Amino acid sequence: MFPFPTVIRVFALALAAFAPAFAHAASVVKTEHVEAELVADKAWAQPGKPTLVGLKLRMEPQWHTYWKNPGDSGLPTRIQWVLPEGWKAGEIQWPYPNPLPVGPLMNYGYEDEVVLLAELTPPASTPTGGGAQAPIRARAEWLVCKDICIPENGELDMVLNVSSAEPAANPRWQASIERARNQLPVEAPGWKYESALRGKTLVVRMTAPAGSAPPAQAAFFPERENLIEPAAPQKVSRDAHAITIEMRLAEPAATSLASLKGVAVSESGWAGSGGHKAIEVAAGASAALASAAAGSVASAGSTSAGGSTLAALAFAFVGGILLNLMPCVFPVLGIKVLGFVEHAHGEARALRMQGIAFTVGVLLSFVALAALMLGLRAGGTQLGWGFQLQSPLVVTLLATLFFVLALNLSGVFEWGAFAQSITASFSAKGRYADAFLSGVLATVVATPCTAPFMGAAVGFTLTQDAAHALAIFATLGAGMALPVLLLALFPRLLKRLPKPGAWMETFKQVLAFPLYATVAWLAWVLGAQAGNDAVFALLAGLVLVAMGAWMYGRSLHAPGLWRAAVAAILMGCGLLVAWPGPNAAAGEGGAPRADELAWQAWSPEKVAELTAAGKPVFVDFTAAWCVTCQVNKRIALHNAKVIAAFASHDVVALRADWTRQDPRITAALASLGRNAVPVYALYLPGEASPHLLPEVLTPALVLDEISRLPAGSTAISQR
């Protein structure tokens, strides 16, 4: 530690003699790309007590120095303290690193400014009287790199006052020290850590203390070099209690790991850590964690996170229940419940069977849809949940279906004889078939409504094998069927509803309006996919369908085969007119307006390019058919304050439009652990993984997120 003790002692004595001249005169070393100086936390040191000092390095923009594990290349900064006799220096305390991508490689380090802290302890015998001072010197060596690397060094000195009084703050460097201290990884009380090797994957699982939730996103930086492949994306999965990070091991892959040390960083902080973004992780090897996914490791080294399956199932179940409240599902269920009310006085057993038939209908259709999606994905098509709505034909058919249902509810026609002849709905069997079909119908209409909880659950399924995925979808269905099933199993609940009567007719007619609204929205989706002409064709087709429905309604009252025939022909013509042509073209809206964000088209390259240029980037993964997305855009994004905040913080807004399928967006969503929109991602310069915002946005939430950014791009360099 003290290579030249004698020289230094002499030097120290000499310095001490001239101390007044050097008092507080920390010399600053300026090299080609770095400005270095020593900084002190307190105005004076106390004998026998550690005091915090630091090496502050200010790098030129885009140049970086390295963390203790520099990643794929580079060199950690070194400090050699040269101290008065008896003084002790502690190890470097490293602020948490940033991932710094260099082409296909990854470094861990710091841009702009870093303060490497260390504790210095004067001996208890240090004289204190009469303005006592101690010369502190440090030889620092650092490698600073951008496109090229330059080894630099500096000999720095500083004079520390020594006094027996309780040390006072040192305003001169307080901001720098405080920032560094906040970036030091802390020990988060109550957190538990486990690690394991699974084939070529390193898994670390961090379990939050009871009653707290883990953050949604985190990155792990191992202390040991060459343990993981730093550039390989880290896979993060999370359940109610724990967050699990999977990393690709560097070749040759480690085969045993007694314990894992490192730093976990999350933008949203860690419960109980006092707002710190980084925590120190020391994880023992866990056999349970290693075997949690042994099954999937056997099959292609898939990387499923053991404990989170249950959480995903729970989310799926809750998400399913919430689906019932969606504007497109609610009317269908409303009708079903009305049916129950009508039959509430009938046989309890028949009612129960209907409830079960409905549930089976929902479950089977969910599983069938999931199987279809998985099958298509296996066939190489990049699909995600909601894929059904990426086809203009499906949108057209759904719009027509909703429209006919709505006309029925409005009383334009009754299913009447037509339906009777098909399902013989007055027989018990017919009613079961009817219940089953309404289950199928409810599922079909539910698919566009990605409830907030569903995004995470559906995203999770795609990281799982097919059996898991199907189980999750079935659970989603079970959640959705639950309210109706409960009503059917416990008819007493129905008695709480008003007695059957005229209100039911009114209620039914009211239910028509959410359906009309759904049609309007589907028409707009179709417009975004296939252009204005397709919307006109759809609307014209719907007029014919309406005429057909009306004619059919009339035919029931004035029997005559010709009316039914004309009705059928009109309906058929309506569909034919509405049927979207093969070359339906997309039409993008005009220039950006003042009350909107200046959206630009998204591409992964664009994100990389902008963040490399030091700009924060906000990405809206959206689709015209996603209701939540549209609501968020209107309420939270196209808000005057939000638009102003975006402008003042120089945030670039990119829109990734998933209205029609786009494999690149699907891949980007997958890399974020999602498989459905909306997803809102804020990419910050120098941070590899974006910060994800919740699926349901409020202006306050977005403003809060933006306000954490430094104002204007120049402030990022903290100069």
Added chain:
Amino acid sequence: MRKLAIFLSAALALPAFASAPAGQPAPAFSATDLAGKPVNLADYKGRIVVLEWHNFGCPFVQKHYRSGNMQSLQRKYGADVVWLAVNSTSKSSSDYTEPAKLASQLRGFDAAPARYVMDDAGTVGKAYGAKTTPHMYIIDPAGKVVYNGAIDDKRSTDVADVKTAKNHVAAALDEMKAGKPVSVASTAPYGCSVKY
């Protein structure tokens, strides 16, 4: 089911950067040298091949050339091995040097690699997962990678460290010469990042 799972996990794990860990067959490559002549790894089957990732712009490389360390290794083992220096510096990097200038720099340092491979497209580097300059590989006569890692155990740019460092490449080549297996077959490479 299993196929589906394989597909799903494969679809999610984006292919990035390959690697050539010790014990695995060395990825084949064909490239051109400074003079534009073809260099095929396959041509050296039956001989020991050393790959040295190189970039004179990098202070870590400079350390081993200023000290004469790399040149003396190239000369010492030159009779027994095929020493290929590989430069994967992209044309867009400020470290990129034209072949003619590189040739004169190599002469200036009295360097003696058997061939100097120009890989400015980064194909060879990415196939091997070369991360740093220098990053060293040894390929045995059967075409298997037997060493992958750093040149020595002193990670620094300080020329003085060369004398006291343990040279992993020399140790491995000596062991191979003596018919022994390579005891330290992989280490963490150190240096500047390869400027892909």
